[in-house]
Amino acid sequence: MEKIIVRGGRQLNGKVRVEGAKNAVLPVIAASILASEGKSKIYDAPALADVYTINQVLRNLNIDLQYENGTVAVDAQKQLKTEAPFEYVRKMRASFLVMGPLLARVGHARIALPGGCAIGSRPIDQHLKGFEAMGAEVEIGNGFIEASVKDRLKGTKIYLDFPSVGATENIMMAATMAEGTTVLENVAEEPEIVDLANYLNAMGAKVRGAGTGTIRIEGVDKLTGANHHIIPDRVEAGTFMVAAAITAGDVLIQNAEPEHLRPLIAKMSEMGVNIEEVEDGIQVTAPEKLSSVDLKTMPHPGFPTDMQAQMMALLLKAEGTGVITETVFENRFMHVEEFRRMNGDIKVEGRSAMVQGPCQLQGAEVSSTDLRAGAALVLAGLIAEGYTRVTELKHIDRGYVDFAEKLKGLGADIERVTDVEERLENLNAPAPLKVNEFGV
Ligand SMILES: CC(=O)N[C@H]1[C@@H](OP(=O)(O)OP(=O)(O)OC[C@H]2O[C@@H](n3ccc(=O)[nH]c3=O)[C@H](O)[C@@H]2O)O[C@H](CO)[C@@H](O)[C@@H]1O
Numbered sequence: 342m343e344k345i346i347v348r349g350g351r352q353l354n355g356k357v358r359v360e361g362a363k364n365a366v367l368p369v370i371a372a373s374i375l376a377s378e379g380k381s382k383i384y385d386a387p388a389l390a391d392v393y394t395i396n397q398v399l400r401n402l403n404i405d406l407q408y409e410n411g412t413v414a415v416d417a418q419k420q421l422k423t424e425a426p427f428e429y430v431r432k433m434r435a436s437f438l439v440m441g442p443l444l445a446r447v448g449h450a451r452i453a454l455p456g457g458c459a460i461g462s463r464p465i466d467q468h469l470k471g472f473e474a475m476g477a478e479v480e481i482g483n484g485f486i487e488a489s490v491k492d493r494l495k496g497t498k499i500y501l502d503f504p505s506v507g508a509t510e511n512i513m514m515a516a517t518m519a520e521g522t523t524v525l526e527n528v529a530e531e532p533e534i535v536d537l538a539n540y541l542n543a544m545g546a547k548v549r550g551a552g553t554g555t556i557r558i559e560g561v562d563k564l565t566g567a568n569h570h571i572i573p574d575r576v577e578a579g580t581f582m583v584a585a586a587i588t589a590g591d592v593l594i595q596n597a598e599p600e601h602l603r604p605l606i607a608k609m610s611e612m613g614v615n616i617e618e619v620e621d622g623i624q625v626t627a628p629e630k631l632s633s634v635d636l637k638t639m640p641h642p643g644f645p646t647d648m649q650a651q652m653m654a655l656l657l658k659a660e661g662t663g664v665i666t667e668t669v670f671e672n673r674f675m676h677v678e679e680f681r682r683m684n685g686d687i688k689v690e691g692r693s694a695m696v697q698g699p700c701q702l703q704g705a706e707v708s709s710t711d712l713r714a715g716a717a718l719v720l721a722g723l724i725a726e727g728y729t730r731v732t733e734l735k736h737i738d739r740g741y742v743d744f745a746e747k748l749k750g751l752g753a754d755i756e757r758v759t760d761v762e763e764r765l766e767n768l769n770a771p772a773p774l775k776v777n778e779f780g781v
C-alpha cells in the first residue's frame with residue numbers, strides 16, 4: 342500500500358503552479374463527443390486519474406483520443422458506440438456526463454448506474470428530469486440507465502430543484518443540438534459551467550447566460566471540434582492557500598484565478614491570513630496566530646464544499662470555535678474521525694461541525710475518505726507533532742497532480758512511499774530513533 346508520510350513543523354515558502362481544473366476538464370472532454378466533424382484539442386488537461394478514466398470512457402465509445410503533455414486530442418467523427426460500463430462509472434461519477442452528449446448526437450445512451458459514495462448518496466434525478474423533459478425515454482434496470490429519443494431532443498423549459506453542477510452540464514450539453522430553444526432555470530453558476538459553455542460555443546453551439554441562474558440554449562444542427570484551454574483548478578489553488586496559511590508560510594500560488602476564489606479569500610482573510618492578488622497568481626502569507634470563523638458550504642458563489650475539509654484543518658489551528666455547516670452533501674464529514682485520531686477537537690451535530698482550536702495535532706495513521714479529505718489530512722500533518730501517514734491515496738490521485746512532490750518543493754518534510762520502502766527504511770535506521778520519530 343502506498344502512503345504519504347509527512348512530518349510536521351516546516352514553514353512552507355516559495356512558488357507552486359496550479360494545474361487545469363479537474364472539474365472543468367471532465368465535462369469538456371465529455372462535450373467533445375458532440376463534434377461529428379473536425380477534431381478538438383483540449384489544453385492544460387491535468388494528469389489525474391479522473392482524466393485517464395474519462396479518456397477511457399471516450400475511447401470505448403469508438404472515439405480516437407490521445408493524451409500527451411497536457412493536451413487531449415479528440416477525433417469523434419466515426420460512428421459512436423453508446424455504452425459506458427460500470428468499470429468506469431464506478432471509478433468516477435463524472436463518467437455519467439457522457440449521457441447528455443450521446444443523447445444529443447446519437448439519440449441513445451446506456452450508462453451504468455453510478456453507485457453511492459463516501460460523501461453522500463448523490464442521486465441523478467435532476468439529470469434524468471431534464472432529459473425526459475426534452476423528450477427522452479429513460480429506463481433503469483440491470484444496473485444501467487438507458488435513455489433514448491426517437492427523432493431529436495426538443496428544447497423546452499427546465500427548472501432544476503437544486504443547482505446541481507453535473508445536471509446543469511449534462512442538460513446543457515444535451516440541449517446544444519436539440520430542436521428549438523431550451524431554457525434552464527435555477528442552474529449551477531460555478532466557473533466550470535462557464536468554461537464548458539465557452540467550449541461548446543467554440544464548437545458552434547449557442548449557449549447564453551452561463552455563470553448566471555438561467556441558461557438559454559438555442560439548438561443547432563451540428564457541432565465541430567474546437568481548441569480550448571482549461572481554466573485553473575480553484576480547489577487545488579485553495580488547497581495550497583491553506584497549506585501556506587497553516588504553516589504560517591509565504592507562498593506564491595501561480596496561475597490561481599482570484600475571481601474564482603472569492604469565498605475562500607474572504608474567509609481566510611477574516612481568519613487573519615494575508616492574501617494578495619499579484620500578476621501571476623495569489624501570494625499568501627500568514628501569521629502564527631489565526632482566529633476562527635464560521636462557514637457554510639453553498640453552491641457557487643457560496644463557499645465551495647470541495648474546500649470544506651481543508652478549511653477544517655485550518656480551523657484546528659485557529660483560536661476559538663469555528664462552526665462549519667455542510668449544506669451541499671449530506672455525508673461530507675468523514676474526515677472528522679480521522680482528524681480526531683490526530684487529536685483534533687471536533688463535535689458534529691447534524692450538518693454542523695464545531696471545531697475547537699487551537700489543537701496541538703499529533704501525527705497518526707489516517708485514511709483518505711475522499712479526495713479533499715485526503716488532502717486535508719496531509720495539510721493537518723504539516724503542523725502535527727511527529728509523523729502522519731495518510732493512506733488510500735487513490736482518492737488524492739483523482740484530484741491532485743504530484744501533491745506530495747509539490748508540497749516538498751515548498752519545503753515540506755514529506756515523502757510518498759510504498760509499505761516495502763517504509764519497512765526497508767526502518768531496517769536501515771538506528772532502531773530507537775526511528776521508533777520514536779515515527780511515534781510507534
Ligand atoms: C466532477 C465535478 O464537477 N464534481 C463536482 C460537482 O459534483 P456533482 O456535479 O456530482 O455535484 P452536484 O452539484 O450535482 O451535487 C450537489 C448536490 O445535489 C444533489 N443532486 C445532484 C444531482 C441530482 O440529480 N440530484 C441531486 O439531488 C447531490 O446529491 C448533492 O447533494 O459539484 C459538486 C458540488 O459543487 C462538487 O463537490 C464536485 O467536486
Ligand SMILES: C=C(OP(=O)(O)O)C(=O)O
Pocket residue numbers: 364434435647712713740
Ligand atoms: C467531490 C469531488 O469530485 P467528484 O464529484 O468527481 O467526486 C471533488 O472534486 O471534491
